[in-house]
Amino acid sequence: MSLRLGVPRWVIAVAALGAAFVVLPLVAMALRVDWAHFLPLIASPSAVDALLLSLRTSLLATLGCLVLGVPMAVVLARVPFAGQRVVRAIVLLPLVLPPVVGGLALLALYGRRGLLDGALNVAFSTPAVVIAQTFVALPFLVLSLEGALRSAGERYEAVAATLGARPSTVLFRVTLPLVLPAVVSGAILSFARALGEFGATLTFAGSLQGVTRTLPLEIYLQRETDPDAAVALSLVLVAVAIAVVAVAHGAGEGLRPWRARRPA
Amino acid sequence: MARPAARMSLRLEAAADARDVAVSLTLEHGETLAVLGPNGAGKSTVLGMLAGLVRPDRGRATLGGDVLFDLPGRWQPPHLRGVALLAQDALLFPHLSVRANVAFGPRASGAPRAEAAERADEWMRRTATADFAHRRPAELSGGQAQRVAIARALAAEPRLLLLDEPLSALDVAVAAEVRGMLAGVLAGRTTVLVTHDALDAYLLADRVAVMHDGRVVEEGPTRRVLERPRHPFTAELSGLTLVRGVRTPGGMRTDDGMLLSGHAAEPVAPGAPVLAAVRPSAVRLAATATGAPDAATPDAATPDAATATASSIAATVTALEPQADLVRVRTDRLDALVPPADVADLRLRVSSPVTLTVPPTAVTVYP
Numbered sequence: 001m002s003l004r005l006g007v008p009r010w011v012i013a014v015a016a017l018g019a020a021f022v023v024l025p026l027v028a029m030a031l032r033v034d035w036a037h038f039l040p041l042i043a044s045p046s047a048v049d050a051l052l053l054s055l056r057t058s059l060l061a062t063l064g065c066l067v068l069g070v071p072m073a074v075v076l077a078r079v080p081f082a083g084q085r086v087v088r089a090i091v092l093l094p095l096v097l098p099p100v101v102g103g104l105a106l107l108a109l110y111g112r113r114g115l116l117d118g119a120l121n122v123a124f125s126t127p128a129v130v131i132a133q134t135f136v137a138l139p140f141l142v143l144s145l146e147g148a149l150r151s152a153g154e155r156y157e158a159v160a161a162t163l164g165a166r167p168s169t170v171l172f173r174v175t176l177p178l179v180l181p182a183v184v185s186g187a188i189l190s191f192a193r194a195l196g197e198f199g200a201t202l203t204f205a206g207s208l209q210g211v212t213r214t215l216p217l218e219i220y221l222q223r224e225t226d227p228d229a230a231v232a233l234s235l236v237l238v239a240v241a242i243a244v245v246a247v248a249h250g251a252g253e254g255l256r257p258w259r260a261r262r263p264a
Numbered sequence: 265m266a267r268p269a270a271r272m273s274l275r276l277e278a279a280a281d282a283r284d285v286a287v288s289l290t291l292e293h294g295e296t297l298a299v300l301g302p303n304g305a306g307k308s309t310v311l312g313m314l315a316g317l318v319r320p321d322r323g324r325a326t327l328g329g330d331v332l333f334d335l336p337g338r339w340q341p342p343h344l345r346g347v348a349l350l351a352q353d354a355l356l357f358p359h360l361s362v363r364a365n366v367a368f369g370p371r372a373s374g375a376p377r378a379e380a381a382e383r384a385d386e387w388m389r390r391t392a393t394a395d396f397a398h399r400r401p402a403e404l405s406g407g408q409a410q411r412v413a414i415a416r417a418l419a420a421e422p423r424l425l426l427l428d429e430p431l432s433a434l435d436v437a438v439a440a441e442v443r444g445m446l447a448g449v450l451a452g453r454t455t456v457l458v459t460h461d462a463l464d465a466y467l468l469a470d471r472v473a474v475m476h477d478g479r480v481v482e483e484g485p486t487r488r489v490l491e492r493p494r495h496p497f498t499a500e501l502s503g504l505t506l507v508r509g510v511r512t513p514g515g516m517r518t519d520d521g522m523l524l525s526g527h528a529a530e531p532v533a534p535g536a537p538v539l540a541a542v543r544p545s546a547v548r549l550a551a552t553a554t555g556a557p558d559a560a561t562p563d564a565a566t567p568d569a570a571t572a573t574a575s576s577i578a579a580t581v582t583a584l585e586p587q588a589d590l591v592r593v594r595t596d597r598l599d600a601l602v603p604p605a606d607v608a609d610l611r612l613r614v615s616s617p618v619t620l621t622v623p624p625t626a627v628t629v630y631p
Contacts, residue, residue, distance in 0.1 A: 161342040162349040163420045165372035177359045
C-alpha cells in the first residue's frame with residue numbers, strides 16, 4: 001500500500017453523514033415491507049407486466065444508446081470541428097432537463113400534431129417508451145465513452161493505420177477494444193437510467209398496462225391504491241438497481257485481463 | 265534528375281509551417297537513411313509526413329511510382345501507403361497476444377487467417393520472439409516488446425519502414441542486442457531511421473541527413489558526413505570539434521589563428537579554404553603555469569614544424585561536461601576528452617587557463 005496521508009476527521013464525519021443520508025431512506029423502506037405477503041404483492045399480473053415491460057424496453061433503449069452513442073462519442077473525441085463545445089452541451093442536455101420537459105419535446109416532434117405530423121405515429125405505444133428511455137439515457141453512454149476515448153489517446157490508432165488498417169478496422173479492432181470497459185459501464189449506466197425513467201415516459205407514452213406502463217409508473221399508480229404493493233415493488237427496483245451498479249463496477253475491472261495479469 | 269526512377273526510391277520535399285519544418289530528402293531503394301539531430305529539430309515531423317500522420321502545408325512525396333502526397337490537393341491516407349512506423353515505445357496493442365499483434369498487419373490488409381498466422385510466425389522466428397507468442401504485451405520486458413514491435417512492422421510488408429528512435433527507451437545492453445537484430449532485418453530494406461545517436465547511424469545507415477531547426481543542414485554517405493562534418497551540429501553529434509581555416513603544408517591554420525598539424529583526407533592546395541575535424545579524445549591537456557600566461561605561446565608553439573609535431577595551444581576552459589566515464593572539457597579553442605581524475609588533478613574549472621596539445625593524428629583536414 002502507498003503511504004496514506006491524513007484526512008481531517010471532520011471530513012470523515014461528514015462523509016459518514018452523507019452515506020447515512022443515502023442509505024437510511026432505503027433501510028426505512030425495507031423495514032416497511034410486508035414480508036408475509038411480499039411474493040403475492042410483487043406477483044400480481046399488473047406488476048409482472050410492468051416488470052417485464054421495463055426490462056424489455058430498458059434493454060432496447062440500451063441497445064439504442066450503444067448504436068447512436070458510440071459514434072457520437074467517437075466523433076466528439078476524435079473529430080475536431082467548429083462548435084464542438086456547443087454540440088456536446090446540447091447532446092448532454094437530457095442530463096439536466098426535467099424528464100417531463102423531455103417528454104413534451106418528444107411529443108412535439110413525434111406526436112399526432114407534432115412536427116413530423118404523425119408520420120411516425122409512435123406516441124402512447126411501446127416504441128414511445130423505448131424512445132423516451134433512450135433520450136434520457138443517451139448522455140450517460142456518450143459522456144463516459146468520450147472521456148475514455150480521450151484518455152486512451154490516438155497513438156495505438158496511428159500505429160494500426162500505418163500497419164495498413166482501414167479506419168473501420170481500426171475502430172473495431174483497436175479503438176473499441178481498448179475502451180471496452182467504458183463501453184460496458186456506460187451501457188450499464190444507461191440501462192439503469194432507462195429502468196428508472198418516469199417523467200418522459202409518462203408524458204410521451206402514457207400509462208397503459210402491458211404497453212407503456214413500466215415499473216416506475218406501476219409503483220406510482222399502486223401508491224394511490226395499495227401502498228404495500230408499491231413498497232414491495234420499489235424494493236424489487238432497488239434490488240435490480242443494486243445488481244446493475246455492482247455489475248457496472250465489476251465490469252470496469254474484470255474486462256481488463258491485460259492490465260490485471262502482471263508479468264511473472 | 266537524369267537518373268531513372270528507382271523501384272521504391274523515396275523523394276520528399278515538404279514544409280509544415282506551424283512546426284517550422286522544411287525538408288528535402290531522397291533515398292534509393294534498399295537504402296537506410298539515418299535522420300540525425302537534436303530534440304526538436306523536426307525529425308519526427310518528417311517521419312509523420314511520410315507515414316501520413318502529419319499533414320504538411322505544401323510539398324510532394326513519392327515512393328516508387330506512388331504519390332504519397334502532392335499538396336495542396338493529393339493526400340494518400342496512412343493505411344494505403346505501405347509505410348510502417350515504429351516508435352520509441354513499442355505500442356503493442358495491449359488487448360492482443362504477441363502473435364495477434366504481429367499478425368495484425370497481414371490481417372488488416374486482408375490476408376486470410378492462416379496466411380496471416382504463417383507470416384506472423386515467420387517474423388517472430390526472425391526476431392526471436394516466437395517463445396512468447398501467446399503472452400500479452402504487459403508481460404514482456406522493454407527489449408522483448410520492441411522486438412515484437414519490429415516483427416509487427418515488418419510482417420505488414422511495408423514498402424518503406426520508418427523507425428523513430430527505436431532504441432532510445434531501452435537500456436544499453438538491450439539496445440545493443442536489438443540494434444544487432446535491426447542491422448540484420450534492415451539489409452536491403454528502404455528505411456528512414458530517426459536517431460540522436462551517431463552510433464545508430466554508423467551501424468545501421470548507408471546515408472545520413474542531419475537536421476537542425478527544421479532544416480536538413482547536411483546530407484550524404486554516413487562515414488563521410490560523420491567523419492568529415494561540414495556543420496558544427498554534425499560535429500557535435502559525432503563528438504568532433506569542427507574548425508575552419510586555410511590549408512598549410514603541414515596541416516591548417518584556423519580562422520582564429522591556431523596552427524594545427526594534421527593529415528589531409530585528400531590533396532588540397534596550400535592557401536585553399538579547408539575544414540578540420542579534431543578528435544577530442546586525442547587532445548592532451550595541461551594546466552598553464554598561472555605566473556606566465558599566454559605571452560610565451562601566442563597561439564601556437566610549433567609554427568611550421570614537420571607534420572609529425574604536435575601543436576600546442578593556449579586556451580581557457582568554458583565548460584565541463586560529464587560524458588560516459590570521461591569529462592568533455594570545452595574551451596574557447598578545442599575540446600578535450602579526459603578522465604575525471606585529470607580534471608581533479610589539474611583543478612580544472614570554468615575559466616581555468618590550460619594548454620592543449622593536439623597530435624597530428626587527432627586532426628583530419630578536408631576541403
